[in-house]
Amino acid sequence: MPLTEDIAAPIAADLDEVLARFDAELASDLPFVTELVDRVRGYRGKLLRPKLLLLSASAAGGIRDEHLTLAAVVEMVHMATLVHDDVLDEADVRRRNVTINRMSGNEAAVMLGDFLISHAYHLCSSIGSTEAARRVAAVTNTVCEGELMQIHHRRNLELTEREYFDIIERKTASLTALCCELGAHWAQAERSVVDALSSFGRDIGIAFQIVDDLLDLTGSQDETGKSVGRDTEMGKLTLPLIRFRAAADNERRAQLDKILSNGHENKAAHTRAMLAESGCVEQAFEVAREYVERAIAALNGLPETDAKNALTVAAEFVVQRRT
Amino acid sequence: MPLTEDIAAPIAADLDEVLARFDAELASDLPFVTELVDRVRGYRGKLLRPKLLLLSASAAGGIRDEHLTLAAVVEMVHMATLVHDDVLDEADVRRRNVTINRMSGNEAAVMLGDFLISHAYHLCSSIGSTEAARRVAAVTNTVCEGELMQIHHRRNLELTEREYFDIIERKTASLTALCCELGAHWAQAERSVVDALSSFGRDIGIAFQIVDDLLDLTGSQDETGKSVGRDTEMGKLTLPLIRFRAAADNERRAQLDKILSNGHENKAAHTRAMLAESGCVEQAFEVAREYVERAIAALNGLPETDAKNALTVAAEFVVQRRT
Numbered sequence: 001m002p003l004t005e006d007i008a009a010p011i012a013a014d015l016d017e018v019l020a021r022f023d024a025e026l027a028s029d030l031p032f033v034t035e036l037v038d039r040v041r042g043y044r045g046k047l048l049r050p051k052l053l054l055l056s057a058s059a060a061g062g063i064r065d066e067h068l069t070l071a072a073v074v075e076m077v078h079m080a081t082l083v084h085d086d087v088l089d090e091a092d093v094r095r096r097n098v099t100i101n102r103m104s105g106n107e108a109a110v111m112l113g114d115f116l117i118s119h120a121y122h123l124c125s126s127i128g129s130t131e132a133a134r135r136v137a138a139v140t141n142t143v144c145e146g147e148l149m150q151i152h153h154r155r156n157l158e159l160t161e162r163e164y165f166d167i168i169e170r171k172t173a174s175l176t177a178l179c180c181e182l183g184a185h186w187a188q189a190e191r192s193v194v195d196a197l198s199s200f201g202r203d204i205g206i207a208f209q210i211v212d213d214l215l216d217l218t219g220s221q222d223e224t225g226k227s228v229g230r231d232t233e234m235g236k237l238t239l240p241l242i243r244f245r246a247a248a249d250n251e252r253r254a255q256l257d258k259i260l261s262n263g264h265e266n267k268a269a270h271t272r273a274m275l276a277e278s279g280c281v282e283q284a285f286e287v288a289r290e291y292v293e294r295a296i297a298a299l300n301g302l303p304e305t306d307a308k309n310a311l312t313v314a315a316e317f318v319v320q321r322r323t
Numbered sequence: 324m325p326l327t328e329d330i331a332a333p334i335a336a337d338l339d340e341v342l343a344r345f346d347a348e349l350a351s352d353l354p355f356v357t358e359l360v361d362r363v364r365g366y367r368g369k370l371l372r373p374k375l376l377l378l379s380a381s382a383a384g385g386i387r388d389e390h391l392t393l394a395a396v397v398e399m400v401h402m403a404t405l406v407h408d409d410v411l412d413e414a415d416v417r418r419r420n421v422t423i424n425r426m427s428g429n430e431a432a433v434m435l436g437d438f439l440i441s442h443a444y445h446l447c448s449s450i451g452s453t454e455a456a457r458r459v460a461a462v463t464n465t466v467c468e469g470e471l472m473q474i475h476h477r478r479n480l481e482l483t484e485r486e487y488f489d490i491i492e493r494k495t496a497s498l499t500a501l502c503c504e505l506g507a508h509w510a511q512a513e514r515s516v517v518d519a520l521s522s523f524g525r526d527i528g529i530a531f532q533i534v535d536d537l538l539d540l541t542g543s544q545d546e547t548g549k550s551v552g553r554d555t556e557m558g559k560l561t562l563p564l565i566r567f568r569a570a571a572d573n574e575r576r577a578q579l580d581k582i583l584s585n586g587h588e589n590k591a592a593h594t595r596a597m598l599a600e601s602g603c604v605e606q607a608f609e610v611a612r613e614y615v616e617r618a619i620a621a622l623n624g625l626p627e628t629d630a631k632n633a634l635t636v637a638a639e640f641v642v643q644r645r646t
Binding site: 036087088105110112113114115117119121128129130133134137143144147152 | 356434464
């Protein structure tokens with residue numbers, strides 16, 4: 001089901017221009033830089049964030065030139081986080097490609113991520129006011145806090161559901177919320193519309209991350225096109241595990257904790273086996289679905305447009321995707 | 324000889340305000356973030372970059388409020404590069420403190436660097452025009468290119484002097500040039516004054532990096548307060564080695580190359596011993612001195628002020644420092 005193409009239909013031509021600006025910004029006269037950037041381009045997938053930005057703009061009043069630049073900016077920020085995330089997760093595969101860290105080493109991956117984020121800010125400050133740059137940087141501050149919080153809680157088996165949501169809201173949902181906010185704000189929408197779309201973006205971001213974590217736990221590298229089982233490997237507790245630990249008796253909890261402890265082999269498969277009958281994976285999917293419903297409800301006040309419809313489809317896609 | 328205090332005398336009160344803005348920008352309600360930021364504050368040393376910016380401002384017409392923010396920005400950018408550099412170099416000690424990567428792991432260090440750079444851009448876009456943000460980001464683009472070039476040339480024993488200068492101009496001198504440029508530009512100096520100060524900043528940046536590389540080769544951790552011998556360990560050719568290889572006969576060159584090859588123990592000590600009689604270390608110092616002289620000459624057209632005098636002292640300090 002080519003859901004992502006449906007989403008893009010109302011903004012296809014604009015997306016082409018976004019990608020052109022993305023490429024132009026990253027053009028370099030250094031061949032080894034170009035080679036790395038080409039490899040990052042292979043990570044390009046659903047373009048969810050530029051799409052959210054453009055569709056929000058369209059739903060809130062119309063796409064302007066600034067939106068095309070800002071859509072390239074948010075994609076570049078996202079790419080930078082992927083490159084550094086893969087270093088943090090020691091991941092080997094991303095979008096069926098060998099990761100930068102795996103192919104060229106952690107050093108090149110760290111620096112390439114810096115290069116991408118630097119260019120994102122550079123591009124962002126090409127539009128005529130500091131407002132967008134200030135908002136984008138405020139959100140990247142928050143994303144980094146979320147990542148630092150996640151690192152801080154590694155191997156913390158007592159991580160609470162509240163802490164988990166705090167982490168994913170910062171590291172993932174803040175950026176999807178920004179996309180929708182920038183789309184609406186630069187379409188000169190009223191405050192209430194900006195807030196509604198920002199809230200939409202935040203909720204689908206949370207749903208997206210819950211599902212991302214579920215795919216890491218239950219998916220295969222073949223299906224998802226990226227390294228899986230990284231969360232259990234890196235000691236990151238996610239929603240189904242938190243639910244399981246909260247509901248389990250002492251013995252079962254101790255069993256899971258042993259699987260998650262350092263040195264245990266094949267953590268993901270054993271964790272999956274333990275969770276199989278518990279219903280916790282299904283519960284977590286259900287939570288993601290509730291966030292998607294809440295996101296869609298936030299769009300109620302918006303006029304019926306193709307863009308609004310596409311946003312609804314995008315929200316549903318978040319819990320249906322398998323990659 | 325407290326040269327750095329001499330440099331700071333004309334701008335002491337302004338520097339306090341710069342540090343206050345630096346600290347305010349990085350304040351976080353997350354205790355583990357505050358802890359990491361406190362640790363980074365321990366890296367604070369000579370504050371060379373904020374001093375260059377403020378002194379250039381003062382020498383070019385006067386310090387304004389924007390300068391105080393921009394000086395905090397360039398220091399934050401510099402701190403971010405130190406944190407990521409230590410990851411790249413696998414360094415253990417910086418300013419007599421254990422590095423972030425060593426104490427908290429590469430993951431925390433990567434993300435803390437991202438947090439610092441994000442806050443630098445956030446702070447930078449708090450001043451009323453996109454011009455400064457655009458220039459800062461253009462320079463961080465260049466810094467990243469320099470770092471990527473350096474990674475690309477690791478273990479390249481055929482690195483030319485021209486390539487070496489290309490790397491250090493991008494990764495180090497572009498930022499010191501920016502400091503002086505921003506100082507002069509925001510003091511509303513004439514184009515010729517901006518250019519003269521920018522050229523001053525570039526030349527002392529080059530001299531600074533040559534000396535930095537020499538200290539890594541010839542200094543001790545006790546003296547410099549940071550890990551040394553990292554360049555030979557990481558396969559980074561620096562000026563004295565390039566000169567030595569160019570002048571040596573085949574046999575001596577092969578001897579050095581063997582020391583620099585993978586697996587050889589105690590590379591720095593053996594390299595030092597080989598270079599001892601060659602005069603190449605002294606030659607490299609001489610080159611740094613020439614850059615400092617050229618830097619000072621660029622200030623000729625400026626009126627005689629305490630700030631100009633302090634810039635001259637700062638330039639001389641670059642080749643006299645031992646840490």
